[in-house]
Amino acid sequence: MLKHLYLFLLLGLPLHLHAVESGQLSEDEKYAQWAKELWDSFDRQNGNITLSGAVASLDVPESFYFLDANDANKVLVDVWGNPPGTSILGMLFPEGMTPFDNGAWAVTIEYEEDGYVSDEDAADIDYSDLLSQMKDDTRSASRERVKQGYESIELVGWAASPYYDSVSHKLHWAKEIKFGEMETNTLNYNIRILGRRGVLVLNFIAGIEQKELIESQLDSVLAIAEFDRGSTYTDFNPDIDTVAAYGIGALVAGKVIAKTGLIAAAIIFLKKFGIFIIIGIGAFLKKILSRKKADGSE
Numbered sequence: 001m002l003k004h005l006y007l008f009l010l011l012g013l014p015l016h017l018h019a020v021e022s023g024q025l026s027e028d029e030k031y032a033q034w035a036k037e038l039w040d041s042f043d044r045q046n047g048n049i050t051l052s053g054a055v056a057s058l059d060v061p062e063s064f065y066f067l068d069a070n071d072a073n074k075v076l077v078d079v080w081g082n083p084p085g086t087s088i089l090g091m092l093f094p095e096g097m098t099p100f101d102n103g104a105w106a107v108t109i110e111y112e113e114d115g116y117v118s119d120e121d122a123a124d125i126d127y128s129d130l131l132s133q134m135k136d137d138t139r140s141a142s143r144e145r146v147k148q149g150y151e152s153i154e155l156v157g158w159a160a161s162p163y164y165d166s167v168s169h170k171l172h173w174a175k176e177i178k179f180g181e182m183e184t185n186t187l188n189y190n191i192r193i194l195g196r197r198g199v200l201v202l203n204f205i206a207g208i209e210q211k212e213l214i215e216s217q218l219d220s221v222l223a224i225a226e227f228d229r230g231s232t233y234t235d236f237n238p239d240i241d242t243v244a245a246y247g248i249g250a251l252v253a254g255k256v257i258a259k260t261g262l263i264a265a266a267i268i269f270l271k272k273f274g275i276f277i278i279i280g281i282g283a284f285l286k287k288i289l290s291r292k293k294a295d296g297s298e
Helices: 001-012 017-022 028-039 070-077 127-147 208-222 248-253 266-272 280-297
Strands: 047-050 056-060 062-070 090-094 106-112 153-167 170-179 184-193 199-207 225-227
Touching: 028 070, 047 070, 047 280, 056 208, 062 070, 062 106, 062 208, 070 090, 070 106, 090 199, 106 184, 127 153, 153 184, 153 208, 170 248, 184 208, 184 225, 199 225, 208 225
Parallel strands: none
Antiparallel strands: 047 056, 056 225, 062 090, 090 106, 106 199, 153 170, 170 184, 184 199
């Protein structure tokens, strides 16, 4: 299948016209045709981009391209097999890579307008204790996922310990995550950019074996997103602005402590803080073909 994908998509070779017209495409060719049509439909952008739904902008260099919310959701749901319903503003991909590549990695972008997140506790957090709590939360979330028919999830540990830059007000850390029986673990590298009224949420989605590659791109990605003037962290006005009901520790833990003092449900942890399943191309193809057969279509 990947052989067909590289031939048709990456090298740009056409499918045989007579095979398309006669409907005699193999499963590999059907997938390649579908993938090429989807790829050609994407609006790949770079340069200065205003994020719809957030008071922030991106300055995307030529070494990356940006997909808007509509295209990004197609990647997450249709290509990578995630549950629908995740609200994101877009995705960043390295130039020269497609979402269909075996080694594809990307950065999802969201905005959470929950108020100004105080960083007063940043230097006092015990991240070992926090990791133990996060593992417990992930086990609870995993049970909910399995009930819904998705693979189990396990938080293996830190792939990179949390680091907060008190000057730029940017926070980053990495988790190693295991999905189901997959042989390769997922690297969930997280960036949080604090603003006046909320937080920009950037998450790398990659394999654990890509950790060094991702870290080589970390500074470039950190520089891409910034809050607009008047909405930066230092623009906070305590007389009129809302303070979030959580701090730096809760951002790392991946859960929101509501004003009532309750912790958000595990299923919200998965939806709000950007943990995604990446399934193999073969598994996805089998799924869509099975769905077509069930519908009685070819």
